Amino acid sequence: MNTSPDSLQGIFAHAFDGIDRTLAAFTPRLTPREVGTITSVSIGIAKVSGLPGVGFEELVRFPGNLYGIAFNIDSDEIGVVLLGECQHLHAGDEVERTGRVMDVPVGEGLIGRVIDPLGGPLDGQGPVASSERLPIERPARPIMDRALVSVPLQTGLIVIDALIPIGRGQRELILGDRQTGKSAIAIDTILNQRDQDVLCVYCAIGQRASSVAKVVANLRENGAMDYTVVVVTGGNDPPGLAYIAPYAATSIAEHFMEAGRDVLVVYDDLTHHARAYRELSLLLRRPPGREAFPGDIFYIHSRLLERATHLRDDLQGGSLTALPIIETEAQNISAYIPTNLISITDGQIYLSPTLFELGVLPAVDVGRSVSRVGGKAQPAAYRAVAGDLKLAYAQFTELESFAKFGTRLDDHTRKIIDHGRRIRAILIQPELEPASVPEQIVILVALTAGALDSVPLDRMRDAEKALRKVSTEIPAQIRNRFSSNDTLSDEDREVILQAVGEAIAPFRPEPDPETKKKP
Numbered sequence: 212m213n214t215s216p217d218s219l220q221g222i223f224a225h226a227f228d229g230i231d232r233t234l235a236a237f238t239p240r241l242t243p244r245e246v247g248t249i250t251s252v253s254i255g256i257a258k259v260s261g262l263p264g265v266g267f268e269e270l271v272r273f274p275g276n277l278y279g280i281a282f283n284i285d286s287d288e289i290g291v292v293l294l295g296e297c298q299h300l301h302a303g304d305e306v307e308r309t310g311r312v313m314d315v316p317v318g319e320g321l322i323g324r325v326i327d328p329l330g331g332p333l334d335g336q337g338p339v340a341s342s343e344r345l346p347i348e349r350p351a352r353p354i355m356d357r358a359l360v361s362v363p364l365q366t367g368l369i370v371i372d373a374l375i376p377i378g379r380g381q382r383e384l385i386l387g388d389r390q391t392g393k394s395a396i397a398i399d400t401i402l403n404q405r406d407q408d409v410l411c412v413y414c415a416i417g418q419r420a421s422s423v424a425k426v427v428a429n430l431r432e433n434g435a436m437d438y439t440v441v442v443v444t445g446g447n448d449p450p451g452l453a454y455i456a457p458y459a460a461t462s463i464a465e466h467f468m469e470a471g472r473d474v475l476v477v478y479d480d481l482t483h484h485a486r487a488y489r490e491l492s493l494l495l496r497r498p499p500g501r502e503a504f505p506g507d508i509f510y511i512h513s514r515l516l517e518r519a520t521h522l523r524d525d526l527q528g529g530s531l532t533a534l535p536i537i538e539t540e541a542q543n544i545s546a547y548i549p550t551n552l553i554s555i556t557d558g559q560i561y562l563s564p565t566l567f568e569l570g571v572l573p574a575v576d577v578g579r580s581v582s583r584v585g586g587k588a589q590p591a592a593y594r595a596v597a598g599d600l601k602l603a604y605a606q607f608t609e610l611e612s613f614a615k616f617g618t619r620l621d622d623h624t625r626k627i628i629d630h631g632r633r634i635r636a637i638l639i640q641p642e643l644e645p646a647s648v649p650e651q652i653v654i655l656v657a658l659t660a661g662a663l664d665s666v667p668l669d670r671m672r673d674a675e676k677a678l679r680k681v682s683t684e685i686p687a688q689i690r691n692r693f694s695s696n697d698t699l700s701d702e703d704r705e706v707i708l709q710a711v712g713e714a715i716a717p718f719r720p721e722p723d724p725e726t727k728k729k730p
Contacts, residue, residue: 245308252300255450256494259306260288270309275299290495292451315459316341317466325441328459347458351517358523363588367403367645370575370638373597378588380521380530386537387562393536395642397477402433403645410467411439412476414460417453417483453487471527480536485548509551516555558582591698596655607631633663636671652693653682657711666718674718681714
């Protein structure tokens with residue numbers, strides 16, 4: 212058999228090519244590892260050397276599967292914020308780069324679960340089912356991606372929905388002293404989203420375990436966990452977890468927003484978040500500023516709250532509404548952190564300890580509270596029945612303080628005070644009892660028309676319950692206008708007032724027989 216040189220060369224080339232492919236298949240693919248060592252460990256942070264390629268906010272892995280975030284990038288060492296307990300770490304231990312930033316699981320599998328900021332389960336229901344992860348730090352949406360706030364977010368609280376309305380996509384700050392009912396407003400708002408097609412994310416930052424357990428129990432008892440994700444960091448957790456918690460909660464909420472859903476996220480509260488960041492910054496030897504807070508304390512909250520928005524329709528039209536909570540000291544709303552957050556948000560709901568002590572719950576100070584956006588999203592029926600309510604209540608509060616001096620009042624002033632007391636009685640609302648839109652409008656129509664002025668104050672609660680009940684008997688065509696942009700006609704008001712009169716008739720006092728006698 213004669214074989215030409217060219218054919219032999221082709222045979223050998225084919226054989227060597229097959230050998231190369233076989234060797235490549237059995238050769239392990241080695242990835243380079245960049246490993247450093249711990250130089251010192253403190254509570255919540257670690258100093259590491261030997262990672263020259265590490266990036267800012269990159270995730271690094273410590274022994275015991277503990278992770279940390281690279282915060283200070285210096286030429287000779289890096290400062291790392293630890294995301295877990297660090298008792299087992301020692302100087303000289305190895306630290307490895309991961310090449311990725313901190314992320315969190317997202318998706319439908321998180322609904323109804325209680326998790327930590329790392330995505331670990333805290334409710335004893337097994338691992339969290341999720342096939343997708345998002346970085347906790349994401350840029351806020353550009354202005355051109357945003358749409359007008361046009362749909363209201365009903366809280367179920369008359370004092371807020373009527374006087375300080377909130378729109379879907381708004382950032383409304385809740386602030387007040389300790390134990391004035393800030394969290395109660397947020398929980399009532401979450402409960403009121405049942406059957407409203409709004410998903411909720413409740414982020415507890417540095418709260419006591421008993422407080423968080425109470426909140427979760429209330430959500431479960433009222434069926435709110437069916438549409439709620441709870442992200443928790445306890446008071447004993449490392450400050451690094453408290454720092455990343457609101458960002459992780461926002462990424463979870465953004466996943467649903469980008470899918471076209473309306474989402475409400477509650478940060479309870481950002482006071483603990485600011486203190487955790489101050490603790491980390493001082494441990495990392497960053498320069499302290501006012502009240503020992505670092506210079507970028509405003510930036511960490513602004514880049515968090517700017518992620519709340521309402522997307523354009525061509526971007527699925529989802530919305531993310533933020534309700535941050537902040538704690539004041541001795542009613543000082545001009546303190547450093549409260550002032551920062553007031554300037555970032557679109558309004559504030561201020562809770563007064565004076566009103567709380569008087570039993571006016573929720574203790575919302577209407578004079579100091581404002582919503583700069585939600586009024587544009589308020590239904591026309593609300594604006595029609597609640598337009599003068601804030602002015603009438605403000606007049607009442609001024610006259611009531613003046614009347615305490617024992618001055619003799621004329622009939623007109625006395626009527627204003629009596630009417631204002633009915634307004635205040637209506638604005639008092641028990642916890643965990645949110646009012647629906649039809650209930651609120653029927654009550655407000657009765658209030659603004661003066662139909663409740665003849666009801667004794669000690670019977671106002673019973674009269675309100677009767678009005679809530681009669682709201683279900685209003686004709687459907689009128690009730691449909693409550694949530695639309697259609698205004699209530701005079702005929703609609705007459706129908707509502709007729710039903711109101713029949714409902715509150717049993718609570719009006721019987722006329723004095725002497726007044727019936729003719730002179």
